[in-house]
Each structure stands twice: as C-alpha cells, then as structure tokens.
Amino acid sequence: MSRQEHSDLPPVHEAWLPREHPLHRPRHGRRQLAALVCAVLFFTAPVVTWVFGARAEQLENRPLAAFPSVTEGWGFFTGLNAWATDNLPFRKGAVQSVDALSRGVFGEPARLAGGSHTSPIGAGQVDEKPPINENVFPAVIEGKNGWLYLGHDVAYRCVPKRTLDEVIAGLRRWRAVVEASGREFQLVIAPDKSTVYPENMPDGYAGKDCSTQVRDEFWRRLPAATGAVDLRAQLREVAARNQRPIYHDIDTHWTHEGGIAMTYQLAERLRPGVTSSWLIRPSRQYPHSADIPDLLGQDRTVPIQAYSLAPDGGPEDNTQFKPSDFHQPLHLESPALPGVIDRPVRMVGDSFTQFASPYLAATFADITVTHPDNVALDPVAAGQLLAEGEVVTFELSERFVAGGRYPMLDPEVADQVGAILAAHPIR
Known part of the structure; x- marks a missing residue:
C-alpha cells in the first residue's frame, strides 16, 4: 500500500481502533455517563429542591456560600462546589446520620469538617491555604464532663499562617498608626475556651503538644x-465569684459575664474609676x-443569663440588645x-463582642x-469609620491571632488605614 493510500484513510477515533492496536484507548462511556449524571444531580439538587420548598440550613456559624458570579472567570467553576455543598437542603440530616453511624460502629465521632472551613466565629479567610492539610485535626474536640x-x-495554633513574630509586628504596626494620628489604641485578646478551661480538655488529642507550646509562648510574649x-x-475570678463557668460548656464563647468583664476593662483604661457607679443586676x-x-x-442550646446595667447607679437599665455579627457595622448611642x-469609640470586634455589645451600649455614648x-476587605471604608x-x-x-489568621494582621493593611487616620488627626 502506498503512502498516498495511507493518507487518504478517514480519521478514526482512538477508541474505535482494534483493541490490539497500540493507539487504542477505551472511552469508558458508561462510567463517564454515570459520572456526568452524578455531577448534574449534585449541582442541580439545591435548585430543584428549592423550587419545591426545601431550604438549606446553616451548620457552621457563617453565611452559606453564595452562588459564584460568572464575572469571576474560572472562579465560577471552582466556587460551584462550595455553593452546592452548603446549599444541599438535607445536609444537616446527612451530617447527623454519618455522626451517628460513626459513633455506633467505631465508637468515635465522625470527622465531618476540617480546618479548611471558615471559623464558626467569623474572621473569613482570604489568604492561601497552609501547606499542611488541617483535616488531620477534628472540627470538634470532645472533652471531659x-x-x-x-x-x-488546636488546629490554628499548630498550623499557623503567620509566625508569632509576624503577628506581634502586625499588631504593633496597628498601634503605631493609630497613636500617630492622636488617637488612643486599645487591644483585647479574647482567650480561647481551651485556654481558660484546659482542665476539661481530653487527656490526649491530636495537636496537644504543639498547641500547648504555642499557647504558652503566645501569652508569655504577646501581651507585653x-x-x-x-x-x-x-x-477566672469572675467565674469563681459567680460560682459558674464563664464559658459555655458546649459553645466556644464566653458568657455575658465575660462580655461585662471586657467592658469594665475597656472603660477603666479610658477613665479610671468610671465604673464605680455602675449597678449591674441579673435580668x-x-x-x-x-x-x-x-x-x-x-x-442544642445553652441558657443565657443577661444583665441590666445602670452606669449612674440609678434604677433605669441602659443596655441595648441589638443582634449583629458586625459585618454590617453596628452603631450604638447612649445618653451621656x-x-x-x-x-467617640470605634471598635473592631468579632463574635465575642456580641456578648458584650449590650453593655458597651449602656456605658459608651x-x-x-x-x-x-x-x-482587610475594604481598608478605605474601615479607615473612614x-x-x-x-x-x-x-x-x-x-x-x-495565635494562628495568624486575621488578614488585617498584614502591616500593609494597617498602613492603608493609617494613611486615612493621619489625614484626619485628633488634635
């Protein structure tokens, strides 16, 4: 057969060549079809079930992933997975079933989520994921009692995104730019529950050694x-006086007593002795x-004990309960x-401040x-605020902070905000 005759042969797909041919490649048609059907069902299930009235529930303490925008380029396709996962309407039941099965068969909780998820108390991530997979750490640590x-x-201490030196440098930069504008700067670190109540942590858990070492160095160096x-x-003193823990046993936050303790500290540092007239009662x-x-x-729920606070010691309660996650800034005013x-005080705070906001409203005008x-998302708007x-x-x-997870710890963010503060100094 001549070369010309070879070139006149019609093109043939490699899957149609004889099996013994060296270029033969199977199409796996049935497998591909099954995979395609599964993918279509996965990505369309949230929409179809939504049409019939089913609604996804928020499991983590963060907003459900939004549908990605076509303007994001390839980010549209990479964002579909998070959107479809978060918006599956029966996800909560599936999580409960998997956990029950794991406990019944293996005698241990299921590893349902890892550190790649946003924290249930906010502080969303915009940095790159650390090279170590955080899924080696459980999402929940079941302690004693x-x-x-x-x-x-544990995970954030053991897999930090910034070194402690970098964290300290970032916070010191914030203090420098704020004070350079003539303003007073206050910094409060809300301790982890595992820091205040380590005695109820299990005797052994993944990351015990590294997290303990980081915690000890953190508190030894950072405040000073x-x-x-x-x-x-x-x-701990407030908890001993009230004869009950100041953190909830099944929630990561402090109680309202913790929020009041922070409010006391902030007020006393601004005007020593100002709290002497405060009258607080259980409400x-x-x-x-x-x-x-x-x-x-x-x-599951925890019982919340709220309080009234009269800064002048009178009979009138001056607290204000306005639920907010502060993603939309919350403004509070009070009579002088x-x-x-x-x-005037402007504050950056996360969900721990939610338990203090009623008392901040009562004691800050x-x-x-x-x-x-x-x-970090909008330094200009933050600077103006x-x-x-x-x-x-x-x-x-x-x-x-210990894990270097706040994007605002980047000194460049502080410098951007600092430039705005410098343009509006306090004389």
Missing part, C-alpha cells in the same frame, strides 16, 4: 509586646443556639449619663463596631 471545644483552638489586655485571670434569661454542636449536626464614656473581615473615633479598640480572638 460533656464539654465540647472548637477544633480550631503589644500592650494587649490579658483577661485570663479576671475571667432576663433566654436560650441561645450553641455553635459547636452545629458542627456535629446537632441542635454619669458613668458613661463620652468619647458613641461606639460603632465592625468585623475584622471588613478591615475608625477616623470617626477618638479611641480605636480591637477585640480579637486568641485562636485567630
């Missing part, structure tokens, strides 16, 4: 190097959805009564709280 701990308490308020001793009780059981697909801080995410205050206060969670 029925206590539950957030796995990020940055001027941060260390609330650990005061929190209402209400159930609060605990965040850690959500990660196990469980609906005796015992009230009358200087003019305070606005924004979330740490907002600062902080420039409204004479005092700039940060409340940051230990796990996110």
Whole structure:
C-alpha cells in the first residue's frame, strides 16, 4: 500500500481502533455517563429542591456560600462546589446520620469538617491555604464532663499562617498608626475556651503538644509586646465569684459575664474609676443556639443569663440588645449619663463582642463596631469609620491571632488605614 493510500484513510477515533492496536484507548462511556449524571444531580439538587420548598440550613456559624458570579472567570467553576455543598437542603440530616453511624460502629465521632472551613466565629479567610492539610485535626474536640471545644483552638495554633513574630509586628504596626494620628489604641485578646478551661480538655488529642507550646509562648510574649489586655485571670475570678463557668460548656464563647468583664476593662483604661457607679443586676434569661454542636449536626442550646446595667447607679437599665455579627457595622448611642464614656469609640470586634455589645451600649455614648473581615476587605471604608473615633479598640480572638489568621494582621493593611487616620488627626 502506498503512502498516498495511507493518507487518504478517514480519521478514526482512538477508541474505535482494534483493541490490539497500540493507539487504542477505551472511552469508558458508561462510567463517564454515570459520572456526568452524578455531577448534574449534585449541582442541580439545591435548585430543584428549592423550587419545591426545601431550604438549606446553616451548620457552621457563617453565611452559606453564595452562588459564584460568572464575572469571576474560572472562579465560577471552582466556587460551584462550595455553593452546592452548603446549599444541599438535607445536609444537616446527612451530617447527623454519618455522626451517628460513626459513633455506633467505631465508637468515635465522625470527622465531618476540617480546618479548611471558615471559623464558626467569623474572621473569613482570604489568604492561601497552609501547606499542611488541617483535616488531620477534628472540627470538634470532645472533652471531659460533656464539654465540647472548637477544633480550631488546636488546629490554628499548630498550623499557623503567620509566625508569632509576624503577628506581634502586625499588631504593633496597628498601634503605631493609630497613636500617630492622636488617637488612643486599645487591644483585647479574647482567650480561647481551651485556654481558660484546659482542665476539661481530653487527656490526649491530636495537636496537644504543639498547641500547648504555642499557647504558652503566645501569652508569655504577646501581651507585653503589644500592650494587649490579658483577661485570663479576671475571667477566672469572675467565674469563681459567680460560682459558674464563664464559658459555655458546649459553645466556644464566653458568657455575658465575660462580655461585662471586657467592658469594665475597656472603660477603666479610658477613665479610671468610671465604673464605680455602675449597678449591674441579673435580668432576663433566654436560650441561645450553641455553635459547636452545629458542627456535629446537632441542635442544642445553652441558657443565657443577661444583665441590666445602670452606669449612674440609678434604677433605669441602659443596655441595648441589638443582634449583629458586625459585618454590617453596628452603631450604638447612649445618653451621656454619669458613668458613661463620652468619647467617640470605634471598635473592631468579632463574635465575642456580641456578648458584650449590650453593655458597651449602656456605658459608651458613641461606639460603632465592625468585623475584622471588613478591615482587610475594604481598608478605605474601615479607615473612614475608625477616623470617626477618638479611641480605636480591637477585640480579637486568641485562636485567630495565635494562628495568624486575621488578614488585617498584614502591616500593609494597617498602613492603608493609617494613611486615612493621619489625614484626619485628633488634635
């Protein structure tokens, strides 16, 4: 057969060649079809079930992933997986079933989520994922006496995104740019529950050695190097006085007593002795959805004891209960009564501040709280907000600071905000 005859042969797909031909490649048609059907069902299930009235439930303490925009380029396709996973309407039941099966068969909780998820208390991630897979750490640590701990308490310390030196440098840069504008700077670190109550942690767990080492070095160095308020001793003192823990056993946050303790510290540092007239009384009780059981697909609540606060010592309660996650800045105003801080304060705080906001509202005449995410996402808007205050206060969670997880710890973010503060100095 001539070369010309060879070239006149029609093109043939490699899957149609004889099996003994060296270029033969099977198409796996049935497998490909099955995979395609599964993919279509996975990505269309949220839409189809939504049409029939089913709604996805929020498991983690964060918003459900939004449908990706076509303007994101390839990010549209990579974002589909998170959207479809979050918006599966029967996901919670599946999580509960998997956990029950794991406990029944293997005698241990299922590893349902890893550190790649956003923290249930906010502080969304915009940095690159660390090279070590955080899924080696459980999402929930089951401690003694029925206590539950957030796995990020351990994972973020053991797999930090920034070194402690970098974290300290970032916080010191924030203090420098704020104080250079003539404003007062306050920094509070909300301790992890595992830091305040390590006695209820299990005897052994993944990351025990590395997390303990990082925790000890963190508290030994950071408060002195940055001027941060260390609330650990005061929190234990308040708990001993009230004869009950100041953190919830199945929630990662402190109680309202913890929020009041922080409010006391902030006010006293601004005006020593101002709290001497404050009168605090127990007020209402209400159930609060605990965040850690959500990660196990469980609906559990903790009892909340709220308080009234009269800064002038009178009979009138001056607290304001305005639920907010601070992603939309929350502004609170109060009459300039005796015992009230009358200087305008602008605050960056996460979900720990949610348990303090009623008491901040009662004792600060003019305070606005924004979330740490907002600062890194829009430094210009954050700078304009902080420039409204004479005092700039940060409340940051230990796990996110120790793990270098706040994007706003980047000194460049501080410099961008600092430029705006410098343009509007306090004389």
